[in-house]
Amino acid sequence: MTTLMGTDAPFAVSVRGVNMVFDGVHAVRDATFDLEKGRFLTILGPSGSGKTTLLRMIAGFGKPTSGEVFINGLAVGSVPPHRRSIGMVFQKLALFPHMTAAENVAFPLRMRRFDARTIPDRVQRYLDLVKLGKLGDRRIHELSGGQQQRVAIARALVFEPDLLLLDEPLAALDRKLREEMQLEFRRIQRELDVTTINVTHDQREALVVSDEIIVMDHGRIQQKARPEATYRQPSNAFVANFIGVTNFIDGMVTAVDGDTIAFDRPGLAGRPGNGFRPLVGMAARGALRAEQIRIAGGREALGDVDTVFEGAVTDAIFEGERVVYEVTVPDLDGAALRVFDHDPVAHSQHEVGAAVAVGWNARDVLVFGD
Amino acid sequence: MKGDRSKAVTLWTFVVAALIMLSAPTLVVLGASFTAGNMITFPPEGLSLKWYAAIAGATDLRDAFLRSLIVASICTAVAIPTGTLAGIALAKYRVRFAAGVQVYLLLPFTVPLIGSGIGLMLIFGRWGVLGQLWPVGVAAAVINLPFMIWAVTASAAALDPDLELAAANCGAPPLSTFLAVTVPAVMPGIITGALLMFILALNEFLVSLLLVDARIVTLPVQIYNSIRSIITPDLAAISVVFIAVAAAAIALLDRLVGLDIFLKSK
Ligand SMILES: Nc1ncnc2c1ncn2[C@@H]1O[C@H](COP(=O)(O)OP(=O)(O)O)[C@@H](O)[C@H]1O
Ligand SMILES: [Mg+2]
Numbered sequence: 001m002t003t004l005m006g007t008d009a010p011f012a013v014s015v016r017g018v019n020m021v022f023d024g025v026h027a028v029r030d031a032t033f034d035l036e037k038g039r040f041l042t043i044l045g046p047s048g049s050g051k052t053t054l055l056r057m058i059a060g061f062g063k064p065t066s067g068e069v070f071i072n073g074l075a076v077g078s079v080p081p082h083r084r085s086i087g088m089v090f091q092k093l094a095l096f097p098h099m100t101a102a103e104n105v106a107f108p109l110r111m112r113r114f115d116a117r118t119i120p121d122r123v124q125r126y127l128d129l130v131k132l133g134k135l136g137d138r139r140i141h142e143l144s145g146g147q148q149q150r151v152a153i154a155r156a157l158v159f160e161p162d163l164l165l166l167d168e169p170l171a172a173l174d175r176k177l178r179e180e181m182q183l184e185f186r187r188i189q190r191e192l193d194v195t196t197i198n199v200t201h202d203q204r205e206a207l208v209v210s211d212e213i214i215v216m217d218h219g220r221i222q223q224k225a226r227p228e229a230t231y232r233q234p235s236n237a238f239v240a241n242f243i244g245v246t247n248f249i250d251g252m253v254t255a256v257d258g259d260t261i262a263f264d265r266p267g268l269a270g271r272p273g274n275g276f277r278p279l280v281g282m283a284a285r286g287a288l289r290a291e292q293i294r295i296a297g298g299r300e301a302l303g304d305v306d307t308v309f310e311g312a313v314t315d316a317i318f319e320g321e322r323v324v325y326e327v328t329v330p331d332l333d334g335a336a337l338r339v340f341d342h343d344p345v346a347h348s349q350h351e352v353g354a355a356v357a358v359g360w361n362a363r364d365v366l367v368f369g370d
Numbered sequence: 371m372k373g374d375r376s377k378a379v380t381l382w383t384f385v386v387a388a389l390i391m392l393s394a395p396t397l398v399v400l401g402a403s404f405t406a407g408n409m410i411t412f413p414p415e416g417l418s419l420k421w422y423a424a425i426a427g428a429t430d431l432r433d434a435f436l437r438s439l440i441v442a443s444i445c446t447a448v449a450i451p452t453g454t455l456a457g458i459a460l461a462k463y464r465v466r467f468a469a470g471v472q473v474y475l476l477l478p479f480t481v482p483l484i485g486s487g488i489g490l491m492l493i494f495g496r497w498g499v500l501g502q503l504w505p506v507g508v509a510a511a512v513i514n515l516p517f518m519i520w521a522v523t524a525s526a527a528a529l530d531p532d533l534e535l536a537a538a539n540c541g542a543p544p545l546s547t548f549l550a551v552t553v554p555a556v557m558p559g560i561i562t563g564a565l566l567m568f569i570l571a572l573n574e575f576l577v578s579l580l581l582v583d584a585r586i587v588t589l590p591v592q593i594y595n596s597i598r599s600i601i602t603p604d605l606a607a608i609s610v611v612f613i614a615v616a617a618a619a620i621a622l623l624d625r626l627v628g629l630d631i632f633l634k635s636k
Contacts, residue, residue, distance in 0.1 A: 090535070096533065096536075108540035
């Protein structure tokens with residue numbers, strides 16, 4: 001058996017140059033990453049970006065076309081799924097419909113030959129953990145969506161796997177329940193200290209629950225970083241666009257001075273995004289978060305900002321804790337900027353059609369080449 | 371409005387006509403079996419249970435009925451494993467030559483029964499096993515297997531493919547996955563198919579006629595033989611018992627599969 005050399009304490013999961021090609025579709029391209037023990041990693045990406053395929057290869061469903069997966073430092077390429085110590089919660093849960101909740105949770109224990117006398121206690125302990133203590137005798141269809149979710153979690157965790165995999169199990173739930181379950185996942189994961197890989201297309205979930213986030217697009221890993229770094233230092237325009245609400249301003253680099261990049265628009269400047277080396281004359285795009293733009297009735301009211309443009313409100317949506325504006329700016333080729341105003345009570349809302357000024361600081365503009 | 375009503379009237383006329391046509395033979399036989407007279411007639415002459423008493427005492431009819439039950443049981447016992455495996459395989463794996471397999475499954479319906487019957491008679495004759503009951507059961511299984519396969523395939527096709535992956539993830543090796551997860555999940559299809567096979571074998575006539583001899587006649591053949599001599603109401607009575615067994619099987623099916631909660635869990 002091959003082992004991954006280099007570190008004393010092996011990573012819980014190491015993925016090395018993994019590709020998966022389904023007749024013509026290159027679903028996962030050259031995926032490489034490491035995950036430390038006890039960490040909660042989220043793989044985030046749009047639908048079809050290869051998240052499920054990557055997760056399933058780790059579980060042992062589908063052999064990589066090339067590359068290798070290591071679990072606790074051991075190559076698992078030739079280990080069938082039933083011999084891997086991995087608990088998985090499937091997107092559609094895949095609970096056994098002919099068994100009760102408790103029988104579902106007991107199944108992995110029976111299959112993994114746990115001492116039969118200890119099984120009932122252990123099942124009860126895990127049903128308690130997911131707050132289903134009294135519902136063990138229910139059939140699966142007699143449980144609500146959220147309760148079924150909890151059975152699936154208990155089934156995945158009851159045998160104390162080395163690794164927990166979650167494939168968008170919350171996608172089907174309504175928002176309130178989903179946010180509740182996200183915190184629940186976090187609580188259980190911390191309580192058991194189990195290494196977890198979660199898959200989602202919900203950026204909010206990724207930010208809330210994870211220690212680390214991998215962003216995927218078109219089968220390729222775009223970035224692996226802590227949630228805050230993913231948000232504040234996106235590695236490219238795709239990541240910047242996928243997480244948060246981001247405005248892109250396209251232009252040409254006119255001057256580079258240290259970490260300041262000037263654009264061919266009066267007063268517009270930014271700093272280089274992750275690893276971008278700007279050259280004068282290059283086409284580039286500045287990425288600017290909606291919450292970093294200030295909005296006011298006139299220039300003077302904006303306060304101290306590096307860059308100011310004038311425009312007109314073309315849309316205003318009151319969302320309670322904030323107002324989301326769309327401001328069309330003639331000096332930026334009529335670009336429609338999305339702007340969050342988080343203090344809508346303090347100053348009155350701008351009406352659609354109103355002339356406004358928008359402004360921001362150059363350090364908040366990240367410049368990318370693509 | 372008016373068009374709708376006349377459409378409804380036409381439709382109901384057809385439905386009622388169809389119901390009458392479908393149930394008429396049963397009703398006639400049922401009525402005739404209660405006759406007090408000595409001839410098969412409809413409507414019956416008076417009411418009595420004497421022909422039921424007669425068949426209860428008639429050992430040849432009772433033995434033939436028992437033999438039919440044995441044949442039906444053998445047929446079902448053969449069909450359950452083969453039909454289940456074939457049905458799951460057809461639904462789960464993109465079987466090569468799938469189109470060919472489908473046509474092959476249609477064969478028993480396209481080849482006249484008399485043809486398959488003669489074929490089976492030749493095979494069993496060569497093997498020297500004619501004159502026993504089990505070849506009749508096996509023959510019924512061979513001829514009617516497509517019903518079993520289709521019932522299982524329908525159930526298996528509705529199966530969530532992740533269910534088997536989930537079992538593997540729980541640590542179940544392939545055989546345990548099959549026995550503990552796949553088979554229970556397609557159980558409604560297996561029950562449906564098995565009861566269908568039982569009824570079909572119980573009623574099976576033409577192929578039995580070719581495969582049995584005088585010592586081991588099954589009930590349909592026994593009835594047929596009796597008709598050729600004289601038609602007495604005891605045949606109507608035994609037919610009613612026959613129908614009752616089939617009806618009981620269907621009621622059982624409805625109860626088992628209808629009550630089957632795991633079908634609704636999707
Ligand atoms: N078994 C398969 N056969 C063929 N193509 C597949 C298969 N599984 C996934 N794909 C394709 O691979 C790509 C990635 O799919 P998937 O991993 O399910 O993405 P995600 O989970 O991010 O939505 C998609 O284009 C999908 O159509
Ligand atoms: Mg997916």
